[in-house]
Amino acid sequence: MSGNYVKAFTMPEGFPEILREFSKELLREKPDDVYKYAYELFMNKVEEELIKKETLLEEKATAEPA
Numbered sequence: 001m002s003g004n005y006v007k008a009f010t011m012p013e014g015f016p017e018i019l020r021e022f023s024k025e026l027l028r029e030k031p032d033d034v035y036k037y038a039y040e041l042f043m044n045k046v047e048e049e050l051i052k053k054e055t056l057l058e059e060k061a062t063a064e065p066a
Contacts, residue, residue: 018045 022041031037
């Protein structure tokens with residue numbers, strides 16, 4: 001009966017890979033503060049993605065004729 005009330009959702013692109021990587025690192029590092037470790041790991045991922053996007057935009061801007 002509860003199936004009528006369950007909302008379907010889709011997984012964000014790349015989520016399984018990120019979760020797998022996080023799990024491996026967590027088991028390898030065995031940090032004392034898992035929450036802090038997870039926060040720092042995911043914030044580093046966000047920062048890496050922002051840098052990638054900025055680099056691509058800069059490359060595109062320099063490749064276009066003025």
